[in-house]
Amino acid sequence: MSNIIDAKNLGKQYRLHHGGLFVNASLKESFTAFADRLRRSVHPAPLEQKKIVPQKVESFWALKDLSFKVAQGERLGLIGRNGAGKSTLLKILSRITWPTTGQVKINGRVSSLLEVGTGFHPELTGRENIYLNGAILGMNRTEIRRKFDEIVWFAEIEKFLDTPAKRYSSGMYLRLAFAVAAHLEPDILLVDEVLAVGDASFREKCLGKMRDVGRQGRTIIMVSHSMAAIENLCTRVLVLDKGQKIMEGSPARTIQGYLNAFDDKDKILSIEQWDDRRGTGEIRIHSFCVLDHERQPVNTLVSGKYYIFRFGYKAGIDKAKSIDFSFTVSDRNGRVLFRNRTLESGLDLPATLCPKGYLDCRIPRLGLTRGRYAFGFTMIVDGVESDHLPGAQGLYFDVMDGDFFGTSQMSDLAPVIVDHKWTIDV
Ligand SMILES: Nc1ncnc2c1ncn2[C@@H]1O[C@H](COP(=O)(O)OP(=O)(O)OP(=O)(O)O)[C@@H](O)[C@H]1O
Ligand SMILES: [Mg+2]
Numbered sequence: 411m412s413n414i415i416d417a418k419n420l421g422k423q424y425r426l427h428h429g430g431l432f433v434n435a436s437l438k439e440s441f442t443a444f445a446d447r448l449r450r451s452v453h454p455a456p457l458e459q460k461k462i463v464p465q466k467v468e469s470f471w472a473l474k475d476l477s478f479k480v481a482q483g484e485r486l487g488l489i490g491r492n493g494a495g496k497s498t499l500l501k502i503l504s505r506i507t508w509p510t511t512g513q514v515k516i517n518g519r520v521s522s523l524l525e526v527g528t529g530f531h532p533e534l535t536g537r538e539n540i541y542l543n544g545a546i547l548g549m550n551r552t553e554i555r556r557k558f559d560e561i562v563w564f565a566e567i568e569k570f571l572d573t574p575a576k577r578y579s580s581g582m583y584l585r586l587a588f589a590v591a592a593h594l595e596p597d598i599l600l601v602d603e604v605l606a607v608g609d610a611s612f613r614e615k616c617l618g619k620m621r622d623v624g625r626q627g628r629t630i631i632m633v634s635h636s637m638a639a640i641e642n643l644c645t646r647v648l649v650l651d652k653g654q655k656i657m658e659g660s661p662a663r664t665i666q667g668y669l670n671a672f673d674d675k676d677k678i679l680s681i682e683q684w685d686d687r688r689g690t691g692e693i694r695i696h697s698f699c700v701l702d703h704e705r706q707p708v709n710t711l712v713s714g715k716y717y718i719f720r721f722g723y724k725a726g727i728d729k730a731k732s733i734d735f736s737f738t739v740s741d742r743n744g745r746v747l748f749r750n751r752t753l754e755s756g757l758d759l760p761a762t763l764c765p766k767g768y769l770d771c772r773i774p775r776l777g778l779t780r781g782r783y784a785f786g787f788t789m790i791v792d793g794v795e796s797d798h799l800p801g802a803q804g805l806y807f808d809v810m811d812g813d814f815f816g817t818s819q820m821s822d823l824a825p826v827i828v829d830h831k832w833t834i835d836v
Contacts, residue, residue, distance in 0.1 A: 415516050419477055483628070530586075637810050698785070733790070736754075778825060
């Protein structure tokens, strides 16, 4: 496969001016700075504090030494925390801004949906903007006309086709911008957070369209904070942090790696000293962790993935007639969502015990939606409570939306997902 994008040592430096108005600031930031200065002139500081603050110019790198290649037909997902440099990179690729260092070679026509407003002329009507964007992509009138109806149908703006774009609501603007970007047959489609805005049905329509564009073998680079959408649509994922590439690889693995990397809570929880527990203590749980399919401890889980819930125990006895262990998972209101119990699912714990070991509960597909969940547990030895800790505040794990059904639908209406299939019988 040939590379359609080849970026070498890309860097983008921004200069921030302190004390005056920001050079690169948004209108809101400038206004806040201005209002602040006005306030200071109406209520001057006491004499001794009144100093002239020289304007300080500070520069920082929004992207640093970033190299990557994208092959034709690849669908690359860009993820990273706020301010990581994702939008800056898409702006460079769509030539809205230029890199300070490095270079990027692009062998194809790029169409992008970045922040609402870019690529659209506010004074022109919807119709004129469609033709303008087509022309920018190098298409002739006949080619654009062929796509025109589809764009208008997709954007649902028939009635407003001859209204200037500046009169559009932000939702209409976004629908038209996405429709134009996705339908005008670009070689490379760049999309920044389209799923963060718009209503659920429009988001679904966009995802469907992006799937079609991908199936046509076009190249897509997509930024999203929705891990389910990234996992469903992308063939490769790149993680940016502070302007640098910190991870890259297959979606499932890279997403889990990203979630682990920014998690500073202890991944193996010691519960030896935890108060608020009952029981004789013959067998006690001293640690808890969740392991992923590579047996690495994780704090943030993804819906639909394989996990092992691992409880470390210590036994003060070496024989017991019966051992029954269970744990519960509860929502933030303390409502128990499910309980997994050795006795019910058929694990016959051995009568002779090692002094310490692990009780591992394998969950082939985690059926929880995005949220924070508490857990608690109970160990019963010979019918007597040996160790019991109810679901408590500090005992929790987090779940991110994942592509449970492989459809990129990510409802979090209810906390529990039950695996199922639909058929129609007539
Ligand atoms: N025009 C600008 N002038 C100055 N700084 C900027 C400018 N544009 C972006 N930045 C800064 O560059 C850094 C990277 O911003 P960028 O918008 O690329 O992040 P992002 O990864 O898209 O974040 P988010 O997930 O919040 O959208 C941030 O610290 C941001 O404040
Ligand atoms: Mg951004």
